[in-house]
Amino acid sequence: MARTRREIYSLGETWNDTVLWYAKAIKELGPRPVTRKASWRYLAAMHDFDRDQWIDLGYLAAGEALPPQAEQDAYWKQCQHGSWYFLPWHRAYLSSFEDIVGAAVKALGGPDDWALPYWNYSSQSNPSALNVPPAFLARTMPDGSANPLFVTARFGRTLNRDSVQLDTQLSDGDFVGIDDGPDAxxxxxxxxxMDHGDTEGLIEAQPHDIVHGQLGGRGGLMSYTTLAALDPIFWLHHANIDRLWEVWLKRDPANKNPAEADWLNGPTRKRRFAIFGPDEKDRASNPQDVLSTEKMGYIYDDTSDPLKGITRRRRRLEDFLAHRQTFTIAEEGRPQAMPAGGKFELMGSNDKKIALGPETATARVKLAPRPLESLTGSFSSTALRADTPGEPDRVFLRLENISGKDGSGIFDVFVRGPDGEHMPVGSISLFGLERASARGGSHAGTGLTKTLEITKAVDALHLNKADLDELEVSIVPRSDVRKEDQIKVGQITLYRQSGG
Ligand SMILES: [Cu+2]
Incomplete structure (x- = not known):
């Protein structure tokens, strides 16, 4: 029988059995030597590891023995980010963790069907959804002993609602997106x-990255790939991310996992995935082995569609009709074809690096002559009418080659309309920045690239009708960002992509 992962707030009282056994199991796994596979710290190091950081924060003693280097090379620092392996690798990893915790729960006299709870921060029906579940904030357990679910280095307690929205994420129809295109x-x-590739899939960018950065804050475990899995909340966050993959697959029969051998078989060239069960023996953990959660031994209590079946096209029509109240309807027109039959086109870019610090940074993206005109047709009512096939063009803003020293930063991004009004187009979290900026890393330190779809802003601000030769972009820090971390955006680009 598959065990059922349930939403943490639906389990009732703060110290319900599932949460209580989770805490007890951590007390069992936590003190085990880091050389032992089935230990709290070994499992965390499989995600990523930095000896100095661990020592600084008291998770490792200075002279403490580590596993032999060859073993570390095979099992530690495996986390996949900025990659089509992000979802399946974390699924295999979580399942191993859940089995090991489950075995500890059983050995301690607990139930034999313990399942990892998940935290659905995007819930519309739970008024507490955005708050860290209370058991993770309590200093002590009901018996008065120290609570292992509480960690000092977690500085966020509440999430922003707009950081956990799922509209764009779940209404996209492609798992992989377009190679080198704006939509990943x-x-x-x-x-x-890929320990940290430059561009990320939609679910990884948000809510995944932003929840990491908001919960961790500067110096918090959740803000760094090297520390995140030491925080017990990490596993509930990732269980929800894993669930969203199921929600996406289920909400539309056209949504499919990649069928390509390179995905199904996992990476074969540089490193392979190495994941084990409670017996510490390796088990098959490539994407093809994690396609069915039921076969892996677990299901979710709820994989219903929070968007209630709404399609991207439909959402766009609703946005269009809403904006019609305040703006005159765009004239009818035809979008120009993409050059050379491609699927996307560069429409403009800025020409210098931008430093991100404690103050708002502003950049001007120079546009090709009258480039947005080609979008006019995209925003006409005809193009969105139910009997017109396909979807109009979409517009994406890319912040490329972001590099620097601290990945805890969160920024809100705005574009300025022709009348001077600013419109928010989304938020970015720099989770993984250190790894992506490191020379000698998997992609030679080119940094992170963050993509925001700004189609709605182009529509709402009627940018397509304006005689624009540049687009003003503001990047506003929402968190504590320091100048000395030298965070820089290499380039900002604007793309259009055919709606297909
Ligand atoms: Cu994560």
Whole structure:
């Protein structure tokens, strides 16, 4: 019988059995030597590891023995980010963790069907959904002993609602997106084994990255790939991310996982995935082995569609009709074809690096002559009418080659309309920045690239009708960002992509 992962707030009282046994199991796994596979710290190091950081924060003693280097090379620092392996690798990893915790729960006299709870921060029906579940904030357990679910280095307690919205994420129809195109799909771009690729899939960018950064804050475990899995809340967050993959697959029969061998077989060139069960023996953990959660031994209590079946096209029509109240309807027109039959086109870019610090940074993206005119047709009512096939063009803003020293930063991004009004187009979290900026890393330190779809803003601000030769973009820090971390955006680009 498959065990059922349930939403943490639906389990009732703060110290319900599931949460209580989770805490008890951590007390069992936590003190085990880091050389032992079935230990709290070994499992966390499989995600990512930094000896100095661990020592600084008291998770490792200075002279403490580590596993032999060859073993570390095979099992530690495996986390897949900025990759189409993001979802399946974390699924295999979570399942291993759940089985090991489950075995500890059983050995301690608990139930034999313990399942990892998930945290659905995007819930519309739970008024507490945005708050860290209370058991993770309590200093002590009901018996008065120290609570292992509480960690000092977690500085966020509440999430922003707009950071956990799922509209764009779940209404996209592609797992992979377009190679080198602006839209990386729901699951991420094609990569090899990738500790941090430059662009990310939609679910990874949000809510995944932003929840990491908001919960962690500066110096918090959740803000760094090297520390995140030491925080017990990490596993509930990732269980929800894993659930969203199921929600996406279920909400539309056209939504499919990649069928390509390179995805199904996992990475074969640089490194392979190495994951084990409670017996510490390796088990098959490539994407093809994690396609069915039921076969892996677990299901979710709820995989219903929070968007209630709404399609991207439909949402866009609703946006269009809403904006019609305040703006005159765009004239009818035809979008120009993409050059050379391509699927996307560069419409403009800025020409210098931008430093991100404690103050708002502003950049001007120079546009090709009258480039947005080609979009006019996209925003006409005809193009969105139910009997017109396909979907109009979409517009994406890309912040490319972001590099720097601290990945805890969160920024809100705005574009300025022709009348001077600013419109929010989304938020970015720099989770994984250190790894993506490191020379000698998997992609030579080119940094992170963040993509925001700004189609709605182009529509609402009627940018397509304006005689624009540049687009003003503001990047506003929402968190504590320091100048000395030298965070820089290499370039900002604007793309249009055919709606297909
Ligand atoms: Cu994560």
């Amino acid at each position: 799909g729901v699951g991420g771009p094609r990569t090899i084994f």
